[in-house]
Amino acid sequence: MTESETKSLQAKEKKEVATPAELTRPGLVFNPAVDIFETDRELTLLADLPGVKTKDLKIDLNDNVLTITAEETSLEQPGEKDVFREFQTGTYYRQFSLSDTIDQSKIEAVLKDGVLRLTLPKVEAATPRKIAVKVG
């Protein structure tokens, strides 16, 4: 990524979203930024989930709908008073519908430094095969 080396990052406020089903806990809900890419063998999803601990991350795949719910824990201690506040903490929530080519038994998820890496391998039958074209 040579072009991004010179780019300076722009501040982006977390966007509040409405969830299709109401969450039981009150609080703000945000859409995390994601990257999704595909290779022959798998689909990979990367999501920015800063402040989320592994125990507060829920990944659910049901009827080909992938749901990511992650609760962010604020690191602020009770004795601290606000000086100024530019970002809020809350719950990250996002849903994707997947094609049925994902091998649901081999899904892997790793959460490191606030970035989730979700690997969704494709089922064998769905990996593309090279088709040789014969000259007739």
Next chain:
Amino acid sequence: MIIRRFSDWPTWDWRSPLDELERMRRELDRLTGDFTGRVFRLPSAGVFPLVNVTEDQNNFYVRAELPGVKTDALDISVTGETLTLSGERTLPEESEKASYHRREREAGSFSRVISLPARLDVDKVKAHAEDGVLTIVLPKAESAKPRQIAVKSS
């Protein structure tokens, strides 16, 4: 570089009418926030990274959400009352064969100056990252700490 000033901090500077409008807007925000149950927020400086600053009696705490940023890619410097936070966010190179469906995460460099409302003890500044959230603990200088004054009765 943009220096963020505390417009609600008591200063003897001349203040523009716009400052006054900004103050009123904030007060209104806080009032409506009371009804909706939300924490009132100050307008963002619009500089990456967005930070939350809190304080207790002895320290200021500056927190920024920097998912995937390695601590060695960060440069933190402190002088007097200002904190400079700069660094770079790089996204690891993925396989060349990968074809993207979505690309929302961004990489790039950043630099931000935050001006704090009191002098800092520059030697004792500490920083640590946890789950993609950077916390910088900035102890207040001795002279800036509140002091208890005992009143003697004669």
